[in-house]
Amino acid sequence: MTDVFVDSFVYSLGERKIHVNETAAAGGLISSAQDLESAGFRWHHVCEPTTSAYDLASAVTRRLADSDRLGDVDAIVYATCLPLNGNAGDAAEWEATKDVKHLMDFPASRLQADFGLHKAVVIGLNQQACTAMLGSVRLAQAMLQVEKDWNRVLCVTADRFPEGAKYEQAYNLISDGAAACVVSRQPGAFRLVTAHQITNGGLGQAGDDETVGSYFSYTHRLVRETLERAGLTAADLDWVVTQNTNDKAWQILARLLGVGFEKVFFSSMPDVGHVISADNVVNLAELLATGRVRPGQRIALIMAGFGLNWQCLILEATEAVAAAAARD
């Protein structure tokens, strides 16, 4: 099996940084601001009305392009949590014309054209909710295994909530945001050790409390199965980079998994909230910035999302990680 590497983690957030109290006062939440603050949330980022999810995707891709990390991409996996963000078309045009082509203005195609990635084929991924970024890396790995001529896949995720939406899901304070990384055959900051996904469609319409209720058993199973796939144990993990959710959740899970809580990293939570499927990238970028990731260390990226889906990647830092930390 060919080694695949993951590198160049970048993200972008909605322009307006708003305190949870302000959003609550404006009626933008379901829970009280006090409850969300007690869960560890403080700030979140919301797009200006004129900023689209595609604008966020374009921003992260621009960062890669401007730093010469985009490269010669063979495929773009464009992931969204909300399926409506998988269409960049004008809703007014659709309403006015009832022509469905306005529902098929695919942002991945725009991205390919806007950045001159003419060789790249595009793939949309929009039914994995918050796990879609990890799913796109898994898909990229699988494609690199079978497409012998391919070397490089750009993974992008971008979501913004529609105007008027509550910026809370399953008791999490939401931020609009995008993230990207590059999956490649060429050695990079991390070797992808394994990827794993569980889907339980029976909980596809789960309410917030059912989503929370199933979190521990399924996340525990996800990590256990991922470690088994990799022939590893929990003790082999040096870091666990999680989604941004109630800060008690991972105190509990760390005990259940036998992972020291000091290895669990979700430092961005107070500042950015739950950036939909970009959380792992945001937190991994912050972890890299600390300079604490050493070559040979293994990092689990873990995410749960609607569907219900659970996904996990295990990455192993290479000698290139220090350079990546300095660059990102």
Added chain:
Amino acid sequence: MRGTTVITGADGYLGRQLAAALLADGDDDLVLAVRADDSAELAAKKDRLAQRLGPQARSRTRVVAADLSRDDALADIDTRSVTRIVHAAAVTRFNVERDLAQRVNVDGTARLRAFAARCDNLQRLAMLSTLYAAGRRRGDVHEERLDDVGFVNHYEWSKWAAEEEVLGAAGELPVSVLRLPTLVADDDGGQVTQYNAFHNTLKLFYYGLLSLLPGDGATPLSLATASFTASAVTRLLDPAIADGVYHICPDPADTATLDQLVDTAFTVFERDPGFQRRGLMRPLPCDQESFEDLLSAADLLRGGPINQSLSSVSPFAHQLYLPKTFRNDALRAAWPGYTAPDPLALAETTCLRLIESKWGRRTQETP
């Protein structure tokens, strides 16, 4: 000799069962003491009890209002006629507030004891308590007066304190303390009328609202039916049986553990098509610290179903980390050949009925 038995809390779950059992198995007149704020409430309770107990009750029962939080609570009862008293009135929620538990469970028992002291012909004062008056102790719990070793909730404490009120009069009055197990069904058929922490915990699991299992899996859990319990109480009211402390529960060897009960429940759940479709996993055992963290997190869940159900479950859940075995040698001696329900069979039939009834109404009450 025909006497008069007073039952406090006679309109409660177990009070009703006891009244029915005593009507069926004895010839005493019954004074059914119920709490009623006014004549209209009393009349409504009389009607309900008459319906539940049937025509045979008319000539042998009298329903009286008795609020044990008041000093004159039982003034309407002729003390000379009373031969037996069963004290079933109590606030039985595990999450009862300390003040309310003191007022009703402890002070109310003290008033009842004072009333009993005025009953010259009294042959038995039986107070219904709970096995969990044992509080935080672990290991074997014997049928004896217990020291205060701390409690996991105010309910337990109040029942222990109420026991002290009664047992403090042991030299002067014919007192018995009957410690009850967790009542999970009306009878062996698994029908549930009264819901408590047992049912609410299973509800959380069945509906996918909880995926952590608090407690030590080896913790024995004494479960029984109201029918079995009423039979035992009826038996122990016989003045020929020695007074004292009794554990009304299955033999230790016939008591299921937490792990066995959860396994039985999920075996039933997993046969249900709706449960299968939702793909819910069995819960993960968790340590006490993790469960405390869960409760802390659940406080933030907007008063949703997890929050509501956990609030009734959590005050008991701490007991699941304190394995204890309730010895019932005195019960066995007093009731040779008794048969307690098989716990796993009872759990299975109860779970089936819970699924059928969708957990029925949401009343939350403990033994």
